[in-house]
Amino acid sequence: MAVSRRLDRAPGWLAILVVVVVAAAPVAVVAWSLVDPSGGVWADLWATRLPGMITDTVTLLVTVLVGTLLLGTALAWVVTVHRFPGRRLIGWLLVTPLAIPGYVAGFVWLDTLSGPLGARGVRSIWVCAAAMVLTLYPYVYLFARAAFREQSADTLAAARSLGCSAPAAFWRVALPLARPALAAGGALVAMEVLTDVGTVRLFNVSTVADGVLRVWFGTGNRDAASELAVVLIGTAVALIALERGLRGRGRFTQGSATRRVGTQRSTPVATAGVMASCIAVLVVAVAVPVARLVGWAFEARRTGQTVSVAGDLAHHVVNTLRIAGIATVVCVVLGTALAVLVHHRGRVATVFGRVAALGYAVPGPVVAVGAVIALAAVDRRGLLPGGSLLVGSLAGLVYALAVRFFAVSYQGVEAGLLRVPGAAVASSRTLGARPWRVALRVELPMVRGALLAGPALVAIDTVKELPITLLLRPFGVDTLSVWVWQATSESLWVQAAVPSLAMVVVGMVAVGALLYALERGAEVVS
Amino acid sequence: MDDIVPALVVDGVTRRFGEVSAVDTVDLEVHSGELLTLVGPSGCGKSTLLRMVAGLDPVDAGRILLDGRDVTLLPPERRRVGLVFQEHALFGHLRVDQNIAFGVRHLPRSQRRSRVGALLDLVRLDHVARRFPHELSGGEQQRIALARALAPRPAVVLMDEPFASLDELLREDVRRDVTRILADQGTTAVLVTHDRQEALTLGHRVAVMAHGRIVQCDAPETVYERPCSRFVAEFLATTSLLPQPDGTALVARPHDLAVRVGGGGTVVERTYLGATHRYRVMTAEGHEVLADHQPDGTLGVGDDCHIEVVAPHPLHRVPLD
Numbered sequence: 135m136a137v138s139r140r141l142d143r144a145p146g147w148l149a150i151l152v153v154v155v156v157a158a159a160p161v162a163v164v165a166w167s168l169v170d171p172s173g174g175v176w177a178d179l180w181a182t183r184l185p186g187m188i189t190d191t192v193t194l195l196v197t198v199l200v201g202t203l204l205l206g207t208a209l210a211w212v213v214t215v216h217r218f219p220g221r222r223l224i225g226w227l228l229v230t231p232l233a234i235p236g237y238v239a240g241f242v243w244l245d246t247l248s249g250p251l252g253a254r255g256v257r258s259i260w261v262c263a264a265a266m267v268l269t270l271y272p273y274v275y276l277f278a279r280a281a282f283r284e285q286s287a288d289t290l291a292a293a294r295s296l297g298c299s300a301p302a303a304f305w306r307v308a309l310p311l312a313r314p315a316l317a318a319g320g321a322l323v324a325m326e327v328l329t330d331v332g333t334v335r336l337f338n339v340s341t342v343a344d345g346v347l348r349v350w351f352g353t354g355n356r357d358a359a360s361e362l363a364v365v366l367i368g369t370a371v372a373l374i375a376l377e378r379g380l381r382g383r384g385r386f387t388q389g390s391a392t393r394r395v396g397t398q399r400s401t402p403v404a405t406a407g408v409m410a411s412c413i414a415v416l417v418v419a420v421a422v423p424v425a426r427l428v429g430w431a432f433e434a435r436r437t438g439q440t441v442s443v444a445g446d447l448a449h450h451v452v453n454t455l456r457i458a459g460i461a462t463v464v465c466v467v468l469g470t471a472l473a474v475l476v477h478h479r480g481r482v483a484t485v486f487g488r489v490a491a492l493g494y495a496v497p498g499p500v501v502a503v504g505a506v507i508a509l510a511a512v513d514r515r516g517l518l519p520g521g522s523l524l525v526g527s528l529a530g531l532v533y534a535l536a537v538r539f540f541a542v543s544y545q546g547v548e549a550g551l552l553r554v555p556g557a558a559v560a561s562s563r564t565l566g567a568r569p570w571r572v573a574l575r576v577e578l579p580m581v582r583g584a585l586l587a588g589p590a591l592v593a594i595d596t597v598k599e600l601p602i603t604l605l606l607r608p609f610g611v612d613t614l615s616v617w618v619w620q621a622t623s624e625s626l627w628v629q630a631a632v633p634s635l636a637m638v639v640v641g642m643v644a645v646g647a648l649l650y651a652l653e654r655g656a657e658v659v660s
Numbered sequence: 661m662d663d664i665v666p667a668l669v670v671d672g673v674t675r676r677f678g679e680v681s682a683v684d685t686v687d688l689e690v691h692s693g694e695l696l697t698l699v700g701p702s703g704c705g706k707s708t709l710l711r712m713v714a715g716l717d718p719v720d721a722g723r724i725l726l727d728g729r730d731v732t733l734l735p736p737e738r739r740r741v742g743l744v745f746q747e748h749a750l751f752g753h754l755r756v757d758q759n760i761a762f763g764v765r766h767l768p769r770s771q772r773r774s775r776v777g778a779l780l781d782l783v784r785l786d787h788v789a790r791r792f793p794h795e796l797s798g799g800e801q802q803r804i805a806l807a808r809a810l811a812p813r814p815a816v817v818l819m820d821e822p823f824a825s826l827d828e829l830l831r832e833d834v835r836r837d838v839t840r841i842l843a844d845q846g847t848t849a850v851l852v853t854h855d856r857q858e859a860l861t862l863g864h865r866v867a868v869m870a871h872g873r874i875v876q877c878d879a880p881e882t883v884y885e886r887p888c889s890r891f892v893a894e895f896l897a898t899t900s901l902l903p904q905p906d907g908t909a910l911v912a913r914p915h916d917l918a919v920r921v922g923g924g925g926t927v928v929e930r931t932y933l934g935a936t937h938r939y940r941v942m943t944a945e946g947h948e949v950l951a952d953h954q955p956d957g958t959l960g961v962g963d964d965c966h967i968e969v970v971a972p973h974p975l976h977r978v979p980l981d
Contacts (some may be wrong), residue, residue, distance in 0.1 A: 288749035291716050292805075294736035295743040296763030297812060302737075306762075310753040 142555055150486050152473050157490040157537050162615045164464040179362065182445075183345065191341040191369070194263055194334070197328050199501060201267035202323045206274025209412065211304065214282040218405045224412045225279070226649050231419040232272040233641025235598035235615070237332030238634040240265040242423040243624050244336055252327055262337035264552040266330065268419040270323045276652075277319035321495075324373050326574070328366055329498035330347025332600045342366055346499040346600060351594035363500040370495050374554060414602060424638060430631030439629045451636055454613040457603075458596040458640075461535040465592045467544030468536065470585065474573045487548065492543035498601040505534035506605055531606040539595050539603060543588030550585070557581045586651030593644040597637055612641075665728040667692045667848035668816050670714065673722035675708050682708045684872035685722065690816065695839065697863030698879075699853055701895065706852045710818050713850070714741050726815045742809030742817035744891045744914040746824045748801040750793035751919055754974055756780075756804055757789040763812040765925055779807040798826050799834045806838060810845060817842070817849040823858065835862065856896050860884060868892050887911060890978050900949035901980070909980045916971035917951035921968025927959055943967055 172262040173414040192405075212232055213225045231239075249653035285308060293303040306367075309316075334341050342365050352361040401409070433439075476487040493501055507523040524530040562576045578585065600615050607616065669750045670688040674681055683705040689745040690696045705932035711717040713724055731739045739903045743749075751759050757955055761778045767775065778939035780786045783803040804821060809817050822838065823831045839862055842849050853859050859866050860880045867877040868891075876888045890901065893911045900917065915936075919927070924944030931938045936952040939959070943949060949967055959965060969975060 286747060286749055288743075288745040288747060290749065291711075291714065291736070292743050292745065292749045292808070293718070293742050293751070293762070295714055295739070295764070295814075296808070297735050297737045299735065307751055307753075313753065388981070 148343050154486045154490045159500050159508045160615045163507045164363045164504040168364050187342045187345045197263040198266045198327050202271040206271040207278045207280045210275050210278035212408045216408045218409050229272045231269050233645045236266045236269040239269045240333040240336045242426050257337050259339045263341050273322040274319035277315040281315035321377045343499045344435045363503050366497045366500050371448045427631045427635045430628045434628050450614045461532050461596045462589045462592045464536045464542045465540040466589045469540045470547050475548035491541035493537040502605040503604040534602045534606050542591045546588040590644045590648035669725040674720050694864045695849045696865050697851045697859040698867045698871035699859035704868045704869045710769040710852050715739050740815045742807050742814035744822045746806050783807045792821040794878050799830045805866040813955045837904050886976050908977045910975040911964040914950045914952040918928040918968050918970045919951050919953045919965050925965045927963045
């Protein structure tokens with residue numbers, strides 16, 4: 135590439151460094167607590183609750199991973215290769231459980247199983263895992279479907295001609311080729327499991343994340359909570375290493391394949407089976423929760439339970455949308471800017487970018503605890519004018535949310551920019567455009583699929599987010615998720631239904647935007 | 661030869677897409693050890709025919725026999741057919757040796773290893789056994805794809821535009837390698853191509869396909885020198901048709917004709933080809949013909965000229981419509 139792709143250098147580097155330092159601060163603060171252990175509380179935890187917490191965390195993690203990988207991969211495969219009526223629509227609908235927070239699916243099924251269905255022993259880790267699988271499998275599904283769609287039909291045909299039956303070709307070729315995508319989807323699921331505090335609380339599963347919150351609110355011992363959070367960082371690091379390891383040395387993408395994996399004619403029995411399975415998943419994951427929420431919402435209206443301690447529905451919706459909106463805008467602006475800045479600066483800058491994007495690989499409670507400690511340090515020194523404080527401010531909350539989620543938009547744009555042909559950039563430079571103009575007029579428009587998908591994902595995540603919101607929300611500013619948290623911790627399902635339904639509606643809009651973005655993205659970068 | 665069962669028999673095979681027949685009652689026999697090239701313009705049904713032989717596309721009518729076995733209804737994995745694609749379609753998650761061993765999993769380990777070794781030897785790529793496909797050049801990938809297809813000793817190897825993705829310099833070498841390997845192993849093979857030069861050079865026989873039908877299937881010399889129709893004549897080489905009073909036309913290649921001074925025709929265009937000049941001439945009878953002629957500098961665009969047949973043999977005749 136003869137054309138110099140460098141932006142004006144010094145201010146850009148400075149901007150990158152500032153973003154990296156600010157973004158990495160909460161994680162660094164938590165990690166630092168390991169250097170100066172507080173002793174007493176830690177020993178106490180280790181002697182009593184910690185082993186149980188770790189057991190529960192690992193059990194839940196493994197179960198949910200296995201479940202989401204099986205369900206997400208199977209659904210992605212049948213939707214990719216089978217031709218059946220309504221395939222396109224079902225393919226989209228299978229993503230919608232993303233709009234339902236795990237703790238909402240959790241309390242709906244908790245009540246449905248123990249109430250109408252009369253099952254016993256429902257408050258178990260296994261039902262908790264099932265609720266999580268039903269709401270988290272779309273991560274695996276989306277990645278797996280993209281991977282299967284990209285595979286070349288010729289590769290599968292070659293496998294068939296070499297003696298593989300159709301199922302054998304799936305196991306020996308299609309699935310191994312999708313391994314990195316499955317690992318990436320699985321990594322997202324794992325992060326959500328490690329972050330979760332809402333669902334596990336419903337089922338009395340005491341995970342490490344739950345422990346961090348209990349220590350924080352129960353004992354008020356910030357150092358102990360921080361040290362406990364280190365366990366979460368350790369787990370996350372191990373998972374990332376595992377994911378890298380799974381990528382292996384092979385090359386899994388088949389960019390130049392002429393013939394994509396197509397849909398095949400199926401027997402009527404197979405078609406009916408595939409449709410029935412997809413619809414069954416949708417009923418359990420979406421239809422039943424939404425139907426029960428609607429039913430409860432009517433009951434709440436009749437009995438006047440549409441108001442929480444902190445105010446009415448409108449108040450919560452406005453708060454939720456405002457916080458999610460601001461956080462999304464911040465994430466998108468920062469993520470896009472950083473991706474563009476890093477894109478032209480080579481390897482060192484890319485490493486900085488990865489460090490800044492670390493927040494997404496760190497569970498929510500860690501970011502929450504780290505952000506409070508870091509912001510409190512700023513507050514203590516009175517660094518802000520007029521004696522205003524960051525802890526308990528909207529700015530503080532948005533900051534922590536941005537640290538956790540800005541990686542979503544950053545990685546999307548980064549991956550998109552890598553796919554912009556160098557020739558397009560080179561030719562616009564030779565046409566006289568300055569680098570920043572090339573970024574705005576050529577590169578970013580070419581990756582607009584990724585630009586749209588990022589905010590949609592950030593919005594979905596922030597709306598249902600719990601640990602960060604719980605720790606950092608300004609006094610009196612309650613969101614829908616906090617309302618659900620408070621109502622469900624007292625088993626007030628009817629009262630939790632109205633805000634849950636509102637969250638699902640907001641989430642569905644965001645999922646719609648995400649699907650639109652993914653379809654457009656597939657068209658734009660091809 | 662009559663008592664020897666052909667390696668591949670295609671008997672009245674048809675494939676319909678709605679109203680259109682992509683492959684229309686095609687009959688074809690490929691003999692053991694033969695390399696048959698299947699050539700035709702894009703969309704003529706040649707790839708569909710290949711996919712039906714492989715079992716990848718269903719057959720709407722007719723039968724396919726491999727070594728005398730009727731395989732029409734068998735799934736691809738039970739046909740003993742080797743496939744080589746334009747994009748190689750190697751398994752990106754497996755090393756080269758694992759790719760080759762993919763189809764001989766049923767063999768005991770030692771036999772499997774020696775088979776892989778022999779094939780790597782055959783394609784002269786022993787040194788890349790432990791690499792991954794994306795670490796190889798296009799030509800190396802194609803030879804590995806061939807080795808992988810040959811490993812289970814298939815009844816026939818089917819190749820769909822195997823050289824189309826290689827750049828021109830490389831293509832020549834890989835072609836030579838592939839034909840050497842196929843001949844070495846006595847492998848029966850069908851090679852689909854849209855490149856007429858490739859079809860004529862590589863094929864022991866050439867089947868020309870158009871609109872879902874095989875219009876001629878003969879030795880390369882025959883299809884080239886004695887095409888059965890105007891389409892075959894014009895598809896296989898640059899051709900001028902010289903209409904005759906009886907409704908037929910003589911098939912003339914540019915090197916069959918020479919341009920002479922005077923006679924009522926006009927030179928329309930002159931192109932330098934290196935060894936010769938190619939003249940586009942409007943004859944006195946009003947036909948446009950192409951003729952190659954040694955550049956002697958006497959004729960230019962607009963000059964008065966006529967055409968003389970200089971071929972050492974009588975020109976072949978085809979029906980004009």
